[in-house]
Amino acid sequence: MIKIIKYFFEAIIIYLFFLIIKIVGLSIGRLLFSSIFKKIGPIIKSKNIVKKNLNIFSNKLSKKSVNEIEQNMWSNYGKTFVEYMFLKKFRKENLHIRVKGQKILEEIYQKNKPVIFISGHFANFELMSMEITKNKINLATIYRPLNNFFLNPLMEYLRTKYVCSNQIKKGLTGVKECMTYLKKDYSIALMIDQRVSEGDRVKFFSKEAHTTSLPAQLSLKFNIDVVPIFIEREQKDSFTMYVNKPINSSSFKEKLGLTKKLNEVLEDMILKNPNQWIWTHDRWK
Numbered sequence: 001m002i003k004i005i006k007y008f009f010e011a012i013i014i015y016l017f018f019l020i021i022k023i024v025g026l027s028i029g030r031l032l033f034s035s036i037f038k039k040i041g042p043i044i045k046s047k048n049i050v051k052k053n054l055n056i057f058s059n060k061l062s063k064k065s066v067n068e069i070e071q072n073m074w075s076n077y078g079k080t081f082v083e084y085m086f087l088k089k090f091r092k093e094n095l096h097i098r099v100k101g102q103k104i105l106e107e108i109y110q111k112n113k114p115v116i117f118i119s120g121h122f123a124n125f126e127l128m129s130m131e132i133t134k135n136k137i138n139l140a141t142i143y144r145p146l147n148n149f150f151l152n153p154l155m156e157y158l159r160t161k162y163v164c165s166n167q168i169k170k171g172l173t174g175v176k177e178c179m180t181y182l183k184k185d186y187s188i189a190l191m192i193d194q195r196v197s198e199g200d201r202v203k204f205f206s207k208e209a210h211t212t213s214l215p216a217q218l219s220l221k222f223n224i225d226v227v228p229i230f231i232e233r234e235q236k237d238s239f240t241m242y243v244n245k246p247i248n249s250s251s252f253k254e255k256l257g258l259t260k261k262l263n264e265v266l267e268d269m270i271l272k273n274p275n276q277w278i279w280t281h282d283r284w285k
Helices: 002-024 024-042 048-059 065-094 103-109 127-133 150-164 172-183 214-222 254-273
Strands: 096-102 116-117 139-143 167-169 189-190 200-204 207-211 226-233 239-243
Touching: 002 024, 002 065, 024 207, 048 065, 065 150, 065 167, 096 103, 096 127, 103 239, 116 127, 116 214, 116 254, 127 139, 127 150, 127 189, 127 226, 139 150, 139 172, 139 200, 139 239, 150 167, 167 172, 172 189, 172 214, 189 214, 200 254, 214 226, 214 254
Parallel strands: 096 239, 116 189, 116 226, 139 167, 139 189
Antiparallel strands: 200 207, 226 239
């Protein structure tokens, strides 16, 4: 009962924030909530988790560097929060983003053979699946529902309407749905950077972490490529999405080897811009 009350009041505050964002607009909203999140973020989420994660990432970071990464992360969090209210605008326009690796997307579309797109929670991660679908690639995305069931319906609506119409709920049922979509020649997109209780323990930076083996399992079972993608927020809040060279599963004998490779790819993404990865996930729990 206490949790329900907590979620209810949390939802009221967030819906109020969304109303303010619609009133002030995208640019002012980004400035405002970037500042707000930098102030309240460390209070709402445990600073200890962020600091622990950053220490695992690199124990050579200075206190100043740790604080800078944390502040930049919260700034990006705040801007992404605002941008949910403008997904319709991003769906209709292209000036906010450039794609490096456009040719790879074109080849995937032309071959009409499914792939597994993998990435992590960088910058505005929702824009990656959106951009894939804007390139006419049949896609289904795996998502984790919000714990707050007062907020989740809105998020599901926004994602289904503007990001990708085919949403797969994370879990055992979701795995079966993935296979159904793949058999219909739909590609699958999923994040591989969150801790999963059912995953394999695989080295991630300097410490082993529970890691999803689903991309490797699907890739090996259906003999399809894994395509890493990465998005970065640039100056003036434009974005660059990088579509990397497909990884062919035929060179891997079993899922663990491919899963390790994908963790290495994810590490490279984080190293490229640690300021924009979400460090609040308890990745090494």
